[in-house]
Amino acid sequence: MTETAPGAPDPVTDDTLDGFVGYLMKRAFAAVQTDLARTLEPFELRMMTFSALVVVVDNPGLRQSDLAQALSVERPNLVVIVDELERRGLIRRQQMPTDRRAYALVPTDAGRGLCRRATAAVKAHEDRILSGLSANQIDQLSDALRAIRRTAEE
Amino acid sequence: MTETAPGAPDPVTDDTLDGFVGYLMKRAFAAVQTDLARTLEPFELRMMTFSALVVVVDNPGLRQSDLAQALSVERPNLVVIVDELERRGLIRRQQMPTDRRAYALVPTDAGRGLCRRATAAVKAHEDRILSGLSANQIDQLSDALRAIRRTAEE
DNA sequence: TATTGTTATACTCTATAACTATA
DNA sequence: TATAGTTATAGAGTATAACAATA
Numbered sequence: 001m002t003e004t005a006p007g008a009p010d011p012v013t014d015d016t017l018d019g020f021v022g023y024l025m026k027r028a029f030a031a032v033q034t035d036l037a038r039t040l041e042p043f044e045l046r047m048m049t050f051s052a053l054v055v056v057v058d059n060p061g062l063r064q065s066d067l068a069q070a071l072s073v074e075r076p077n078l079v080v081i082v083d084e085l086e087r088r089g090l091i092r093r094q095q096m097p098t099d100r101r102a103y104a105l106v107p108t109d110a111g112r113g114l115c116r117r118a119t120a121a122v123k124a125h126e127d128r129i130l131s132g133l134s135a136n137q138i139d140q141l142s143d144a145l146r147a148i149r150r151t152a153e154e
Numbered sequence: 155m156t157e158t159a160p161g162a163p164d165p166v167t168d169d170t171l172d173g174f175v176g177y178l179m180k181r182a183f184a185a186v187q188t189d190l191a192r193t194l195e196p197f198e199l200r201m202m203t204f205s206a207l208v209v210v211v212d213n214p215g216l217r218q219s220d221l222a223q224a225l226s227v228e229r230p231n232l233v234v235i236v237d238e239l240e241r242r243g244l245i246r247r248q249q250m251p252t253d254r255r256a257y258a259l260v261p262t263d264a265g266r267g268l269c270r271r272a273t274a275a276v277k278a279h280e281d282r283i284l285s286g287l288s289a290n291q292i293d294q295l296s297d298a299l300r301a302i303r304r305t306a307e308e
Numbered sequence: 309t310a311t312t313g314t315t316a317t318a319c320t321c322t323a324t325a326a327c328t329a330t331a
Numbered sequence: 332t333a334t335a336g337t338t339a340t341a342g343a344g345t346a347t348a349a350c351a352a353t354a
Contacts, residue, residue: 012216012224014209016273021280021296022190023205025183027226028299031306032176048321051177055168062166065335070166072181074323079337101330101335119170126175132301140291141298142175145182147286152185202344219312231345233314255312255353 021148032129039125043118044088048073050118052081053107056091057115061104063096090114175302186283193279197272198242202227204272206235207261210245211269215258217250244268 017023033047040050048071055070056062062070068078082105085091090111093103107115130138171177187201194204202225209224210216216224222232236259239245244265247257261269284292 012209012213012220014212014224016208016212017205020276021284021292021299022183022186022201022276024296024299024303025179025186026201028303028306029176029179029183030226031303032179035306036176046320047176047180051171054170055166058168058170059166063335066166070168072184073321075336076324076338077322082336099331099335101328103336122174122176129302129306130175132305133298137294137298138175140294142178144287144291144295145175145178148283149178149182149185151286152182152189152283200343217312227344228346229313230315230347236313253312253354257313 035129036122036125039121040118043114043121045114045118049081049084050122052078053085053090053111053115054119056085056105057107057112060106061094063102063104064093065102067105085111189283190276190279193275194272197268197275199268199272203235203238204276206232207239207244207265207269208273210239210259211261211266214260215248217256217258218247219256221259239265 036047040046043050045053051071052067055067059066059070064078064082065075067073067082068075071078073081082091082093086093089108091105091107094106096102096104133141190201194200197204199207205225206221209221213220213224218232218236219229221227221236222229225232227235236245236247240247243262245259245261248260250256250258287295
């Protein structure tokens with residue numbers, strides 16, 4: 001029985017919880033993340049590997065520690081992400097001549113190509129999940145999220 | 155050396171990534187979640203145990219499966235959460251006379267008291283992280299998050 | 309047969325400590 | 332001595348399969 005019977009109890013909702021912006025953010029982000037994961041699946045990318053690839057393509061030659069800071073990921077967690085992207089031939093670790101401890105990360109042609117196609121798919125995904133909002137509402141939402149992050153990280 | 159030296163390279167930013175609402179949501183939520191965890195720490199609650207407690211206090215007598223659906227948590231994951239709240243004497247599992255498979259969840263006096271104090275702390279936390287936004291902007295943000303969740307869950 | 313709560317399990321994401329090789 | 336990358340490890344959060352008791 002999955003149909004609502006006449007006189008069946010209403011599903012539980014909660015005005016207290018739904019009044020918290022933090023809870024709304026969690027639930028909305030979870031829904032977005034689920035749809036995004038489906039979107040990236042054909043490219044064998046997850047949100048984190050996609051994000052890392054985008055940053056490397058946009059900032060060729062950056063060091064791993066730069067990438068970790070840009071993504072707010074601890075360095076140990078970034079290692080497996082870079083490993084995966086390098087194993088798939090999407091980026092390369094290049095020894096830096098000026099500092100032999102560090103690696104410069106550069107995208108390959110294959111990495112740039114996959115990044116372009118995945119980015120187009122993600123844009124389509126965003127158009128879909130934001131289809132209920134006007135362009136102005138999307139701008140205000142983006143500004144609000146940036147403001148919240150800035151305030152909460154202080 | 156943590157100070158910015160004159161001529162030091164700028165920290166990496168990325169306009170492509172920062173243009174994705176999904177990425178902004180992830181980063182903003184992560185910052186909010188970190189601050190919320192600190193807020194709930196004195197009550198020995200996490201976001202999930204706090205949410206569960208609020209729903210039980212607001213809907214005394216609901217079944218575990220109702221709570222799972224309300225929180226969008228799979229039933230197996232809810233067991234340990236209910237275990238923890240019950241072990242701490244904040245809620246109780248009551249056998250339902252009408253269906254001996256199910257438990258009705260009811261808050262204790264201690265649970266209601268802790269819920270009230272934790273809710274006040276969370277409200278203060280929200281006021282803090284939302285201090286950069288007007289009341290109207292907060293309403294619009296909440297509406298946008300609800301709309302996104304609705305669209306993405308379709 | 310289907311459902312409630314449960315157990316066991318596994319996978320992802322994230323965080324910390326400690327190691328190595330360089331600086 | 333400090334830093335870049337690495338290894339090992341541990342903790343959350345979340346998902347599925349399968350079970351016992353009950354409907």
